[in-house]
Amino acid sequence: xxxxxxxxxxxxxxxxxxxxxxxxxxxxxxxxxxxxxxxxxxxxxxxxxxxxxxxxxxxxxxxxxxxxxxxxxxxxxxxxxxxxxxxxxxxxxxxxxxxxxxxxxxxxxxxxxxxxxxxxxxxxxxxxxxxxxxxxxxxxxxxxxxxxxxxxxxxxxxxxx
Numbered sequence: 001x002x003x004x005x006x007x008x009x010x011x012x013x014x015x016x017x018x019x020x021x022x023x024x025x026x027x028x029x030x031x032x033x034x035x036x037x038x039x040x041x042x043x044x045x046x047x048x049x050x051x052x053x054x055x056x057x058x059x060x061x062x063x064x065x066x067x068x069x070x071x072x073x074x075x076x077x078x079x080x081x082x083x084x085x086x087x088x089x090x091x092x093x094x095x096x097x098x099x100x101x102x103x104x105x106x107x108x109x110x111x112x113x114x115x116x117x118x119x120x121x122x123x124x125x126x127x128x129x130x131x132x133x134x135x136x137x138x139x140x141x142x143x144x145x146x147x148x149x150x151x152x153x154x155x156x157x158x159x160x161x
Contacts, residue, residue: 001054001056002055003053004052004053005050005051006050006051006053011040013059015039025145026148029154045067048068048108050066050067054097061084061088062082062088063082064083066101069113069116076110077111077114078101078104080102080113082125095128095132099132102159112159115155115157117143117144118157119144119154121146126155132159138155138156139155
C-alpha cells in the first residue's frame with residue numbers, strides 16, 4: 001500500500017468509498033443525499049491543503065484530506081478527515097493515512113491537528129486517534145443522529161505538536 005496525492009482519474013474510485021460511508025450515516029456529518037459532484041467539492045482540498053488516496057496497485061483503499069482547521073488566527077492548527085473502503089478496513093489503512101496527515105502537518109509547521117466532529121460511538125477511530133497522540137478535549141452531547149443508536153456525542157480531538 002502507498003499513499004499519494006489525489007489525481008483526477010481517482011475520482012471514479014473515490015466517490016463510491018466516500019458515498020458508502022456518508023450514506024451509512026454512522027461516522028460522518030455530511031449530507032447522505034449529496035451527489036458525487038457535491039462530495040468532490042467538499043472532499044477535494046485546495047492548496048495549501050491536500051487530498052490523498054491510499055492505493056494498492058491501481059485500487060483505492062481509502063482517502064484522506066488535510067489542511068488548516070480554520071482561516072486567519074486559527075490557521076496554525078491543521079485538521080484531517082479519513083475514509084477507508086469497507087473491504088480494506090482492519091488492514092492499517094486508516095492508521096497509515098492518519099500518520100501521513102500528521103507528518104504532512106508537522107512538516108508544514110502547524111502547531112497541532114484538531115478533529116472537529118469524531119462520532120463518539122466510532123470506537124475504532126477514537127481509539128486509533130488516541131494511540132496516535134490525540135485527546136478528547138470536549139464532547140458535544142447528542143450532536144450526531146446515528147441511525148441505530150439515536151443521538152450520540154461528537155468529540156473534538158486534538159494532538160499538539
